[in-house]
Amino acid sequence: MATMLEISDLVVDIRSGRSTVRAVDGISLTLDPGRTLGLVGESGCGKSTTGLAVLGLLPAGGKVTRGSIRIDGHEIVGLREAEARAIRGRTVGVVFQDPMTALNPTQRIGAQVAEPLLIHGMANRSAAMKQAVDLLGEVGLSRPAAQAERFPHELSGGMRQRVMIALALICGPKLLVADEPTTALDVTTQDQILQLFDSLQQSRDMSILLITHDMGVVAGHTDEVAVMYAGRLAELATTHRLFGGYRHRYTEALLESIPTLDTPRGQRLATIAGLPPNLGGQLAPCRFAPRCAHAEQVCFDVEPQWSEQGEHGYACHLPRRTDADLMTESAGAPS
């Protein structure tokens, strides 16, 4: 089966004023049809920039300087604006973080949801409105015909995000980019929205690039995970493999900072010391080294290489040893 999304060696530079920041620095990943890839990392790690690059919607001053992005086999880097427009909204849909600001405050919901059909010439006005109402019902709005006549500010945050999802899906895209789709929502609503993603993916057979900072979201709703740090890929694996045997020390730190019910009372929650590096400044060869509890001299001298075993890759000099490692080591040790 052909891959739905294939990013190889992508480099994105963002220029502001006289300085240039390399927001994304040589990442490669693939996403197969019908699968969900979680792209995780702290804010500023380049995950959202990667998502925007896939849509060809980099902010002012942003530019893909190297690499390729293929959607359903078609290269989109270097496309002319008109060609890129034909893909946006039709082949690729997007759900942004804050549904309050992402929707036009002065336009009725139905019209906003129907608009992509009109833009891409896929329906006339009345047919588009009818489809919009149907889809609003499908994403879980009760009395969709009435809701379509309302304005965004009249809906709750969760409902607005459902509208945003309908808007992204109306043209039946094969790929959905969801950029922190639940961050602006309260916890119970978050879960409902994620459930909706799961069921829509089943019914529509589409691929989802789920960008998030929340490891909990990744665990429950993705097939594969890519962990990003400071513009680079730290670790890439199937979700199952990753949670079973994560290797990169950054992944480890991320997972340890999640509180669980098993965390003993009184024990301090692990946090990652320091802040992500300024991408415009001097960077250590292993970019995580300055904050890493396990870093040794080699991490500050040599850039870690990408090593890959089956469906699991990472770039770390001193990876975490898994239970399997320990077993092989003890078995192979001379008696």
Added chain:
Amino acid sequence: MSIDLPDVADTTGQAAAEDRQAAVEPKQPSMVLRRFLENKLAILGLLLFLAMAVFCFLGPLVYHTDQIHTRLSEQTLPPGPGHPLGTDQVGYDELGRLMVGGQTSIEIALGAALVAVVLGVVWGTVAGYFGGVIDSFMMRIVDSVMSIPALFLLMFLATMFRPSVLMLILVLGLLAWLAPARLVRGETLSLRSREYVQAVRVMGGRAPRIIFRHLVPNVLGTIVVNATFQVADAILAIAAISFLGLGIPPPAANWGGMLSDGLNYTYSGFWWLIYPSGIAIIITVLSFNLIGDGLRDAVGLRAHRRL
């Protein structure tokens, strides 16, 4: 011509009021300065004003002319040796008069802006501090004066008082204090309800002092921007009432008076009586408008008084 559009935010309900409040949070002075200096048009405005100020105030030190005694034998001479910009209808040297007239125009405008700001700050603070009925009453007075277009009010006042430099400063100031009063009142009102002021009151502290100490940095940017536009407006207003025949009588000179006198000779071809004073007014007013615009962007005000 004086213009006093109220803030859009002032009259557009709660949402806009909050908007404005967020916009006037105090900024780092160094940040404001940096952003101002990055604005090319604002720098141009500053340079233009400096040039005009040097011309008007230092020019007479090197270019000596008699601007008191008329010389009817030398009236309306075209530009030539001895008179680079010619002479006017009573024989004054036009270039020298431009300098002296500029001093008056700039002084009146700066004075009027100062009066407006002081009056506006006091009025606005008192209204905002007391709130309630006193506030409503004081603000309705502001609304009322504002509802008569400035030039109409100006004509009114100019027929009542014999114009002089001091009179014009007071009259123009009395027309221009409304906008600062509204801005300061809004800021005081929101400060008064803030927790730290309440806390100081609970502890028996003197709220007026606190308000004043916090008020000044909060509204300073807004007030400075507003005052800059006031100066520009005042220069145009002086010109307008001079044109309407209510300006300062000679031999005192000001650009507005020179310009409206010169206009009597529009069809005689005495272009040197029409263009220099007109251009001087435009350059000076433009400089203040550019500076004000740059300052407003630098301070980060979203609600625009005008322009």
Added chain:
Amino acid sequence: MIAFLVRRLLQAVAVLFIVTIMVFILIHRLPGGPARAELGVQATPTAIASFNQQHGFDKSLWTQYWTWLSELLRGDLGYSFKENSTVSALLLDRLPKTALLAGVSVLVAVLLAIPLGVVQALRRNTIVDYVFTAVTFVLYSTPSFWLSLILVLVFSVNLGWVPAQAPQGSIGAVLSQPSGLVLPVATIALISVALYSRYMRSSTIDNLTQDYVRTARAKGAAISRILFRHVLRNAISPVLTLLGLSLPFILSGTLITERVFNYPGMGLLFYNAAVTQDYPVLLAVTLIVAVATVAGSVFADICYALLDPRVRYAHA
């Protein structure tokens, strides 16, 4: 919405009430008083006393005020001895002409300003933006009477395209000679275009940076569609609000322009009344102008509420 409107209208009435008191007191403090203005400087004290008694000017200021106010509420604005006509008749003749001049000028200014502001916003901080900003700022900084005369010199004296004098006579006569309106309208439109274009520019910039524009781009919309379907509507509403608020500026502009072109509107009437100290006319015109200004700001508030659904429902 209804409650909001009622509150706003009550406020407007209160403001106008204060205006009447203010203006009335101001006028009656004019040097010499109405009698001397009417009878001339050589009038004898007896003549003045009998004039004052005849017109009730010997009563207290408050009595005079209440008399004037109650007559005003019955639609009687007084009588102008100078013009030899009732003030109502004068206003009825002049008001439409000023409304025509102001209305057409604002329309022209806004039609220039909207595209200008949008272009400046799209090309912000480029040479195009700077040039338009500079030009509109220079116009805004120009004394309007001077601008009028330059326009007259160029377009009627040198080129002879349009007359330098405004049409005289009734509103019908004015409408039948539209070429005479070109220069007065051009003056007011040119000095005020910066007012609106500057606003349109920043309002458009504000909207272009909103997330919903990114959403529209993500839908695959072209820039023209984003502008016309999304940004323009949201960006224009503050400009329409400004329209109501800019009325005092425009009216001041008509006062000057009517004087320059001798256009027989309310501004010229006011000017003549100020020169001849024609109190009833001064009072009436000031009042009308204040009513217009207050109506303008009420209009601005209503516009704001109607155009932005967020506010519309907040006040519902």
